[in-house]
Amino acid sequence: MTEEIKNSNWKLRKGQIIAAKQMTATEKWFDIKLEDGDLDHEPGQFVQVELYGIGEAPISVCSSPTKRGSFELTVRAAGRLTKHMHSMGVGDWLGIRGPFGKPFPVKLMTGNDLLFVAGGLGIAPLRSLINYVIDNRREFGKVDILLGCKTPTDMLFGDEIKTWEKRLDVNFSCTVDRTAPDWKGNVGLITSLIPGVTINPEKTFGVVVGPPIMYKFVIAELLKKNLPERQIILSLERHMKCGMGKCGHCQIDHPKNYYCCKDGPTFTYEEVKESKKL
Amino acid sequence: MNYHILKKTELDGFVKKLAKTMKVCAPVAKGHNNFAFEEVTSAGEIALSYIPTILPPKKYFMPPREKMLDFDISEGKPKDTASFDSEKIALFGVHTCDLAGIQCLNMVFSEKPRDYNYILRKENVFIIGLECNGYCDTHASCALVGNHYPNGGYDLFFTDLGEKFIIHVGTQKGEELVEGMGLEKASPADLSALDKVREGKKKTFQNEIGVDPKSLPAIFAKGVDSKVWTDLGAKCVSCGNCTNVCPTCYCFDMADTINLDLKTGSRNRTWDSCQFETFATVAGGENFREERGARQRHRFYRKFKYPLDKFYRAFCTGCGRCTRTCMAKINLKDTLRALAAESK
Numbered sequence: 001m002t003e004e005i006k007n008s009n010w011k012l013r014k015g016q017i018i019a020a021k022q023m024t025a026t027e028k029w030f031d032i033k034l035e036d037g038d039l040d041h042e043p044g045q046f047v048q049v050e051l052y053g054i055g056e057a058p059i060s061v062c063s064s065p066t067k068r069g070s071f072e073l074t075v076r077a078a079g080r081l082t083k084h085m086h087s088m089g090v091g092d093w094l095g096i097r098g099p100f101g102k103p104f105p106v107k108l109m110t111g112n113d114l115l116f117v118a119g120g121l122g123i124a125p126l127r128s129l130i131n132y133v134i135d136n137r138r139e140f141g142k143v144d145i146l147l148g149c150k151t152p153t154d155m156l157f158g159d160e161i162k163t164w165e166k167r168l169d170v171n172f173s174c175t176v177d178r179t180a181p182d183w184k185g186n187v188g189l190i191t192s193l194i195p196g197v198t199i200n201p202e203k204t205f206g207v208v209v210g211p212p213i214m215y216k217f218v219i220a221e222l223l224k225k226n227l228p229e230r231q232i233i234l235s236l237e238r239h240m241k242c243g244m245g246k247c248g249h250c251q252i253d254h255p256k257n258y259y260c261c262k263d264g265p266t267f268t269y270e271e272v273k274e275s276k277k278l
Numbered sequence: 279m280n281y282h283i284l285k286k287t288e289l290d291g292f293v294k295k296l297a298k299t300m301k302v303c304a305p306v307a308k309g310h311n312n313f314a315f316e317e318v319t320s321a322g323e324i325a326l327s328y329i330p331t332i333l334p335p336k337k338y339f340m341p342p343r344e345k346m347l348d349f350d351i352s353e354g355k356p357k358d359t360a361s362f363d364s365e366k367i368a369l370f371g372v373h374t375c376d377l378a379g380i381q382c383l384n385m386v387f388s389e390k391p392r393d394y395n396y397i398l399r400k401e402n403v404f405i406i407g408l409e410c411n412g413y414c415d416t417h418a419s420c421a422l423v424g425n426h427y428p429n430g431g432y433d434l435f436f437t438d439l440g441e442k443f444i445i446h447v448g449t450q451k452g453e454e455l456v457e458g459m460g461l462e463k464a465s466p467a468d469l470s471a472l473d474k475v476r477e478g479k480k481k482t483f484q485n486e487i488g489v490d491p492k493s494l495p496a497i498f499a500k501g502v503d504s505k506v507w508t509d510l511g512a513k514c515v516s517c518g519n520c521t522n523v524c525p526t527c528y529c530f531d532m533a534d535t536i537n538l539d540l541k542t543g544s545r546n547r548t549w550d551s552c553q554f555e556t557f558a559t560v561a562g563g564e565n566f567r568e569e570r571g572a573r574q575r576h577r578f579y580r581k582f583k584y585p586l587d588k589f590y591r592a593f594c595t596g597c598g599r600c601t602r603t604c605m606a607k608i609n610l611k612d613t614l615r616a617l618a619a620e621s622k
Contacts, residue, residue, distance in 0.1 A: 004394035005362045010346050010545075012358060052351045052358070053536035053543050057561065079561030093355050212564060239560045241532055244391045248529030248552060253567065253576065255499065257584035276502075277566050 009244055012050050012095030018070055020089045023156050026076050027121065028086050029062075033070040034096060041065055042103030043129035044235060044266045048243055049073070049085070050095030057081040058240040058261070061099065062124040064131035074124040074156060100243035104129045104207065104233060104266050112203045113141035117218050119148045119190050119210025123156050125235050125265075126209045130164075137169050141204075144197050147174035148190030148210070152183045171197075190214065194221040201226040209235045215278040219269055232269035236260055236278060253277065281464035281472070282445040282456045284436075289443070290321035295459060296368050300404065303338065304370040305331050315369065324371060326438075329414040330597045334525035335369055335376050339383055339400055340549075346395065346532070347545035361544065362395060368404040375420050375597040377407050377431035379525025385589050386528055395547075404451065407432035411475055412482055417598030419611050421483040422491055425596050427476070439471050486596075487611050489618040494592065497614075498583040500621045502575070506613060511571025513606040518551030520577065520600035520608070526593040527551070527580075552576050578613065 019031035039047065041061050050056045057079065063072035077083045088094070106129070114133060118126045133140055145164060149155050155174070164172045173193055175186035186193065190210070199206075199222075206222045208215060215234060222232055238250035238260035245262035252258040253276035258267070272278060284292055296302050297319050304324040306316045313328040315335055349358040372380075387396035407428060410420075420426040428435050433452035436443040444464050447453045464472075489497070501507075521527040531550040536543035551557065553573050558566040567573050585593040594610070601610045 002362070002394070002398065004398065005360045008360065008394050009391045010395075011360065012347070014355060016355075050534075050545075052349045052356045053534050053540075055534045056532060076562070078563075082561060091354070095356065095358070211562075237560055237562075237564070238566060239558065242530075244393070246386065246393060246528070247531070248550070248580075249531075249557060251558075251576075253572070253579075255502075255583070257588060276572070 009097070009242075012097055015094050015096045017088060017090050017092045017094070022086075023074065023158075024154055026078075027156055028075055028077070030073045030075065030085075030088075031063075031070050032073065032094070032096070038068055039071045039096070039099055041071065041099035041128075043106060043132045044104035044125055045099035045101045045128075046125070046240070046243075046261075046265065047071075047073070047096050047098035047100065048240070049081070050097070051081055051084055051088075052095060054081050054084050056095075056097075056241070058100075058243070060125035060128070060235075060265075062127045064128050064135060066132055066135040074121070074127075076121055098243060100240065100261055101265050102263060102267075104235075105205075106132065109205045110139050111141065112205050113200060114143045115197060115199060115204055115206045115222075116143070116145045117148075117190060117194070117206065117208045117210070117222075118146070119214040119218075120150065120154070121156070122209035122211070122214070122235070123147060126207065127157060127160075129207060134164075134167070134170065143170040145170055145172045146190060146193045146197070147172070148177070148193070148214075149174070150177045152176050152180045152185075189217070191217045191221050194218065194225070197225075199225045199227060201228065201231075205231045205233060207233045212237070212278050229270035229273060230268045234267055234269060234272065234278065235265045236267060236272065237265070240265075280447045280453065280456075281469060282447065282461040283464050283468055284443045284445055284461055286442055292459065293318065293321045293324070293370070296370075296455075300366040300368050302368045302370055303335075308332070318370075326371065326408070328371075330373065330375065330418075330599050330602070332599075332603075333523060334379050334597065334599065335372055336379060336383060336525055336528070338367060338369060338403055339380065340387075340396060340528060340530075342549050344395065344547045345544050346547055348542070349544065350542045352541040358545075362398065364399045364402050366402050366404070368406060370406045371408040371436075372405055372432065373408060373410055373414075373597075374428050375418070375425045375595040376525055377405070378423075378425045378429060378595040379597070380405070381429075381431045382526040382585070382589070382591070382593050382595070383528055404455070405432045405434075407435040409435065409437040409475070411438055411479065415598065415602075417601040417609075417611070418596055419486040419594070419598060419614075420596030422486050422489070422614075423592050423594055423596045424491070426479060426483040437472055437475060439468065439475065442468075444468050444472050487614045487618070489614060491592070493618070494582050494614075495586050497618050497621045498579060501617045504617060504620055506616045506620065507571040507575040509571075509616075510574040510608055510613065511569055513608055514553070514570045514574050515606050516553050516555055516570055516573065517605060518553045519603045519605065521551040521553055522549060523599040523603045525595050525597055525599070526585075529557075552580070574608070582614075 250260035
């Protein structure tokens with residue numbers, strides 16, 4: 001066996017679950033420690049999670065690289081692998097490849113105002129950036145976080161979000177599509193929160209992560225606020241199977257032939273606006 | 279590099295000698311005008327005149343199913359070892375369209391991040407090309423993409439001169455092989471006979487769709503929302519035959535197989551197809567290429583648009599396999615013609 005094969009991009013690192021928590025009925029959070037050192041990722045990147053005998057699935061890293069020693073994933077039980085992963089807990093092992101993908105453009109964002117817009121599970125990849133920004137807070141201007149979810153019980157990272165709400169250096173607001181008896185917050189689509197935010201289009205980056213349907217409406221609102229297309233950052237969802245721009249599954253229907261795993265998953269709206277689907 | 283001569287009567291000896299040092303694979307007739315690359319041990323088994331084989335030679339570079347990893351999960355912490363299995367082979371009789379196909383795959387898998395499973399397998403293959411002096415059938419469009427003449431990609435290249443083959447030596451490896459076999463050098467008369475064959479091909483092979491290949495990028499740039507794709511979508515049955523037989527289709531899936539002991543298993547790479555309904559579906563249910571027409575468009579763009587930007591060439595080799603194999607009679611040449619007509 002040659003060294004090239006042994007150490008190829010298909011090589012799996014071994015990770016052990018050191019903490020896990022069921023967050024909602026469909027989402028579970030995992031803290032994973034790799035046996036051979038840090039994941040060394042950047043905000044917005046993803047890993048391939050291998051459950052031996054079941055297969056592999058791409059999952060966004062939801063923790064900031066400023067947290068060292070382990071990394072976190074929030075997994076929705078949506079497919080075969082993720083459903084199985086929900087039965088796993090502390091002490092269980094899995095295989096990890098990565099990190100893969102182009103991270104959020106943190107260098108470009110430095111010194112600018114940030115507007116984060118997260119819908120549903122979109123908060124998972126965005127959290128890696130939000131916590132990175134909070135941990136390096138003085139490097140950035142004004143920070144607004146808008147969060148939308150279907151119902152109050154679907155809200156992820158509830159305890160952590162309470163600390164964002166209390167902080168004086170970030171403005172946090174959230175809304176639910178459908179209310180519940182004890183909900184005192186906003187009710188309505190996430191787009192309803194955008195008009196209330198003051199944006200300086202010259203020095204603001206809007207970072208939007210959510211389901212495809214959300215992009216259309218949120219981007220329209222941001223453009224209304226005169227935010228330039230190149231300052232709207234998205235993280236697109238596709239089924240990345242190899243992470244190397246080869247297997248073809250994550251290719252975006254765009255004249256530029258983007259592979260979501262390699263050229264993305266983060267893109268500026270300017271880069272991907274010609275796509276058939278976002 | 280040199281030209282050598284092999285008399286047709288000596289071909290059997292050539293194949294037998296070659297077969298002593300490595301497995302020789304060549305086109306073999308399978309009946310009903312079907313051919314397949316298979317192991318041979320004598321020249322008699324080889325179909326020297328053949329239309330493109332059912333599967334292109336990509337199966338030797340990127341097997342339909344390839345084991346990448348063995349694993350053992352009998353204890354808490356999984357153990358795994360990378361797996362790689364490859365033998366030395368000589369591919370004999372590869373047409374120029376398929377040589378071009380191999381060159382395309384070489385570019386894809388040599389591009390960073392490199393795929394060493396492919397690269398190491400490729401290094402084990404000795405390639406002997408074979409010139410087409412005439413068209414295989416009406417489905418070919420090799421002249422459109424300039425693949426009716428050899429454009430490299432071989433160690434040795436055979437051209438039929440009637441009683442004998444003239445062999446162009448493309449690599450040092452090739453040189454050593456013909457030297458070792460003591461093949462005589464080609465005479466000036468042989469070289470002018472080769473020139474004559476090539477000259478004659480200029481008349482035989484004509485741009486099959488009457489569209490300037492240089493205009494293809496513009497045609498495809500305009501054609502994203504063409505009715506052509508809706509029409510193809512109405513015909514296509516999403517069987518994936520076109521991509522399986524394509525010499526430059528390389529999309530794949532990775533899947534785990536667990537053994538009956540439920541403790542050991544393997545990770546395997548298998549061919550996949552962008553024509554399958556769930557190819558671009560994510561676990562949440564969103565399908566980013568839901569319509570059959572969109573999937574057909576994607577296939578054509580991956581041949582005539584995207585690779586032109588990335589690899590400076592079309593990834594259609596003109597072999598015609600997709601048209602020959604299509605159950606719904608989707609025709610590549612007709613599709614290109616329709617698209618070109620629309621963009622005028």
